[in-house]
Amino acid sequence: MSAGVKAAAAPDHGFNPRLIAAMVTIGIVAFIALWALVALGPQLSSGQDGGSHALSKAAPGYAGIVDLAERAGAEVELRRRVGARDYDDYEPMLVLTPTQRTEAPDIAELIEAQGGASTLVVLPKWETMAIPGQTPKPGWVSVGFPSSPPAAILSAKIFGAVDIKSQRGKAQAVPARLASRTFTAMLPADVQTISGDNLETLIAAPGGGAVLAQVGDRDIYILADPDLINNFAFASRDRARAGATLIDALAEYADAGGFAFDLTLNGFGGQRSLLRFAFVPPFIGITLCLIAAGLLALWQAWMRFGPALKPGRAIPVSKAALIANSADLIRQARRELDGAGAYVRNQRTAIARRLHAPPGLDDAETDRWIDRHLGPDGETFSSLARRLPLARNTHEFLRDAQALHAIRKELLRDS
Numbered sequence: 001m002s003a004g005v006k007a008a009a010a011p012d013h014g015f016n017p018r019l020i021a022a023m024v025t026i027g028i029v030a031f032i033a034l035w036a037l038v039a040l041g042p043q044l045s046s047g048q049d050g051g052s053h054a055l056s057k058a059a060p061g062y063a064g065i066v067d068l069a070e071r072a073g074a075e076v077e078l079r080r081r082v083g084a085r086d087y088d089d090y091e092p093m094l095v096l097t098p099t100q101r102t103e104a105p106d107i108a109e110l111i112e113a114q115g116g117a118s119t120l121v122v123l124p125k126w127e128t129m130a131i132p133g134q135t136p137k138p139g140w141v142s143v144g145f146p147s148s149p150p151a152a153i154l155s156a157k158i159f160g161a162v163d164i165k166s167q168r169g170k171a172q173a174v175p176a177r178l179a180s181r182t183f184t185a186m187l188p189a190d191v192q193t194i195s196g197d198n199l200e201t202l203i204a205a206p207g208g209g210a211v212l213a214q215v216g217d218r219d220i221y222i223l224a225d226p227d228l229i230n231n232f233a234f235a236s237r238d239r240a241r242a243g244a245t246l247i248d249a250l251a252e253y254a255d256a257g258g259f260a261f262d263l264t265l266n267g268f269g270g271q272r273s274l275l276r277f278a279f280v281p282p283f284i285g286i287t288l289c290l291i292a293a294g295l296l297a298l299w300q301a302w303m304r305f306g307p308a309l310k311p312g313r314a315i316p317v318s319k320a321a322l323i324a325n326s327a328d329l330i331r332q333a334r335r336e337l338d339g340a341g342a343y344v345r346n347q348r349t350a351i352a353r354r355l356h357a358p359p360g361l362d363d364a365e366t367d368r369w370i371d372r373h374l375g376p377d378g379e380t381f382s383s384l385a386r387r388l389p390l391a392r393n394t395h396e397f398l399r400d401a402q403a404l405h406a407i408r409k410e411l412l413r414d415s
Contacts, residue, residue: 021302028298032291052124053097054078054261055268057231058140060126062097064234066261068244074251075258082113082264090257093118093250097226098265100124100147104155106265111158111220118219118254122226123164124149125192148192154222159215160198164224167191167207176203176212176246179253185228186242187211194224202253203246212250219254337397340389347404348385354412373411381407 052060055078070076075090094114098107098121111119128144148166168190176185185203193209199222201210213222227233229243251259330336345363352366361369367382374380384404391397 024298028294051128051266052099052126052226052230053263053266053268054095055263055266058128059144059230059232060124060128060226061231062095062122062226062229062261064231064240065229065243065247066259068234068240069247069259072244072248074248077258077260079260079262080264080268082110091117091255092258092260093120093254093256095119095259095261096121096265097262098122098124098149098153100127100149100153102153102265104153107153108155108158110262110264116219118221118256120221120223120250121154122223122229123153123192123194125226146190146192158220159222160196162194162196162199163209164192164194165209167193167205167209169207172206173242174203174206174211176249178202178246178249181245181249181252183245183249184242185211185246186233186236186239188225188227188232191227192225194222212246221250221254336394337391340391340397340401343401344385344388344404347408348381351381351408351411370407370411374407379403 051058052062054062054066057063066076066078075092077092079094094110094117096107096110096119102124107121125146125148126144127147146166148164151162151164154162171187171189173184173186176183187205191205191211193205193207193211194213195209196213198216199210199213200216201213202221203210203212205211209224210222211224211228213224214220215222223229228239229247233239233243247259251257330339348363348366348370351357351370352361355370355373357366357369363385364382367380367385371380371382381404384400384407388397388400388404391400
């Protein structure tokens with residue numbers, strides 16, 4: 001027989017159970033991993049997307065000032081959740097870094113959630129993009145161009161009517177004074193400014209408008225041009241020193257004991273949700289139990305794979321079953337002793353037929369004839385045949401019935 005004929009004759013069992021099990025397992029693991037990443041993705045992200053936030057190491061980001069403040073011993077927090085927190089010995093200044101697409105209600109919600117604590121809003125200025133193959137390092141940007149945000153980014157209810165402009169010019173240093181400290185602010189070329197009736201200028205731009213302003217008498221501050229403190233400023237030692245001095249003086253002016261950089265406006269928040277709670281303590285235990293229960297249910301279904309078993313008959317079809325059922329009915333009716341005479345006649349007839357007893361004998365003569373075939377030791381068949389119908393309880397009945405059965409086995413050599 002050729003190999004082709006052998007292959008054709010091989011039985012086809014359909015799907016491979018191991019392959020199906022592997023596919024189901026991979027699907028379950030992928031499903032759980034997907035929802036875990038959906039719930040915890042914002043918190044697990046490294047933030048190296050070239051954006052203007054505290055995790056970014058690109059030019060418009062603020063990772064440089066965060067690192068510098070930490071190295072200087074300041075209390076720095078990267079906040080991923082909306083809402084104020086209770087601090088024992090200090091109150092940080094919340095630093096908001098919105099983008100051009102941030103909505104005014106989102107900024108207002110964060111400010112109101114502070115409950116009166118100091119807040120610094122750093123306005124966006126740059127639109128950037130990363131071109132594949134032209135980005136020097138991962139997380140950096142390739143192209144950037146200035147784009148002033150709309151005035152509607154700031155809620156009129158909190159900030160009043162404001163005007164955000166970009167002034168053409170060259171980079172220059174301007175004097176500044178905050179918290180009884182005099183220092184120099186290094187303004188970039190094409191500085192971005194803000195103006196408004198409800199704003200008090202803290203650092204003015206040469207062409208008018210404010211680079212740093214305070215909202216009325218509230219502890220809310222606006223830094224119109226982010227190039228004073230972002231990573232772009234850290235390209236120069238002098239500008240980096242001026243940016244660090246500026247934010248330190250502002251914190252002293254606002255009586256803040258540290259900085260809390262918000263990340264929720266940039267999409268890295270960890271807001272409360274049932275999906276996220278399912279993968280963090282203490283609810284991770286319940287999630288693991290549910291996963292284990294699902295795997296056990298899958299294992300049970302896998303072990304039962306195949307056609308369903310047909311239930312057996314309640315009363316099996318056989319002589320043994322008929323005898324067992326009849327005996328059970330007699331036992332339940334408590335009529336065991338009533339069958340003693342019938343049992344004796346059954347044993348007598350079976351022995352006489354198998355040993356070919358002479359015809360015409362009555363019961364007593366047949367019993368004596370059977371006794372002659374027994375040995376000298378032990379009880380005789382006739383004595384047991386007389387005594388068994390007179391049994392007073394099931395114990396006596398069972399004892400004598402077993403003795404008769406033993407005589408039958410001895411004479412007939414059967415069971």
